[in-house]
Amino acid sequence: MNGQARSGAVLSVDLDALAANYRTLSTMAGPGRCAAVVKADAYGLGAGPVARRLTEEGCDTFFVATLGEGLALRAMLADDVGIFVLNGIPPGAETEAVKANLVPVVNTMGAIERWRREARRQGAPLDAAVQVDSGMTRLGLSKEDVLTIAGNPDLLSGIRPVLFMSHLACADEPSSPANMAQLKAFRGLRSLFPQIPASLANSSGIFLGREYGFNLARPGAALYGINPVPGADNPMRPVVSLKARVLQVREVGEGVSVGYGHRYRATRDRRLAVISIGYADGWMRHVDLGAIHGKKCLPLAGRVSMDSITVDASGIPPDRLREGDQLDLINGRQTVDAVAAAAGTIGYEVLCGLGQRIAREYVHSHGN
Incomplete structure (x- = not known):
């Protein structure tokens, strides 16, 4: 008896529609590159099948939230595919992350120091993404921290920064003044480290314009068919x-x-x-x-x-x-967005909340 027969419900994931959405987002994010956010098991769709299909489209950089997600994804992908851990590496797990070729997103001075110590143990520089707070007030180094590092580059000794990143708070509200305020703040902080590739745009951020794109965009929800421009027609294919x-x-x-x-x-x-x-x-x-x-x-x-x-x-x-x-x-x-509206929530929560009793199947629509 197959999984569908054992389950009361089936979630079908159209991998060709997923690939088409990635191509659309990549084109819009150009000339910068486009990564894929596959945290929370690719928003409930299945990180393995999703990531493997996206690698076929040329995606070579993925973002997860936790070390556990990173380890699971690494087992499914080639060693040369980049995997960034958004929440960083828990203290004491640094060596495990190095063995799995995972790149932490460091967002506190403590995380930087722990990664430096690991680099000394390894006897070689270690890659890291440096996250700064440009106005969301969630994760990220403060402006004061960034200025301190800029004034004392030895604080990054042993660390090879491969990405300088931040996250937009109001990208799904194009008219919000917070978007331009964050862009200006990010540009100011990034000017202290101009040699490091930069990343700011999430799914909705890609639609704010190319000035938000920098070197790497990080779409998540839009890949899976959630509307990145609420209030306007959805430019993404349903997945x-x-x-x-x-x-x-x-x-x-x-x-x-x-x-x-x-x-x-x-x-x-x-x-x-x-x-x-x-x-x-x-x-x-x-x-x-x-x-x-x-x-x-x-x-x-x-x-x-x-x-x-x-x-x-x-x-x-x-x-x-x-x-x-x-x-x-x-x-x-x-649609996912219609269900979310009926529940008074967002499409992200609808997809992420669909439980494991629901069977997953992967289909190919072969659409362009």
Whole structure:
């Protein structure tokens, strides 16, 4: 029995659409290069299959969040593929990172000193990306730290900086003055280290203009079909679709209540379909969306349960919807961004939240 048969729902990942999105982003990021962010298991899509397909498109640089993610990805990719660890290397794990040819993103003076000590132990310079805070106030060296290093280059002795980077806070809001403020701040800090390749643009940052591109762009969500320009047409191809199996079709009469809390009450005779997905699979409890059958939207009937949802399928003839059929929850019509809007969140959380009970399959649309 294959994984799909064992699961109540299947997430399909179109690797050709993923590759097409990478090509689009690479063109927009030019003349700089384009990396790929595959943290959180490639936003839930599967870091191994995603990264391998992107390497076929020429991507040779990937970003993960943690050491564990980096070690897992290294086992899947060739040694000459660059893997950067955004959260840096935990104290005491530096030697393990060196053995796996992982490059830390150093963002504190302490992290710099620990990596310097490791370089001394190794007897050779070690690559690192230097992250600065340009206005997001999350991770990164402060302006004072950067000025201190610029005034005392020995603080980087033993470290070979291969990237000077920061992260945009408001890139998905093109009119926000924070974008230009961060660009100016980043340029000012980078001017102290002009010889180091620079990176600022994330997915949405690529769409702010070429001045944000520098030497390396770091898209993540846009690769996976999430709209990088909210409020405008999505320039990316859809990459994922989600289907769930029908567990039961039943007829109920007027006045019958459905689900926890009896939130739904039939106003007339209804045909209901119970579908095998719930909040234990990452289908959030407050998603007020049903399913898609062909071109018809089947509204939610009652609350999302742990292992199932119920939809009103009254508009579907009995012979067109049966136990074992599959209904669409994410597709070209009901997109990841639409599901996110219905849940009051963002597409990132929708994808990252889809659990491991959902089977993954990898397909090829062969689209250009």
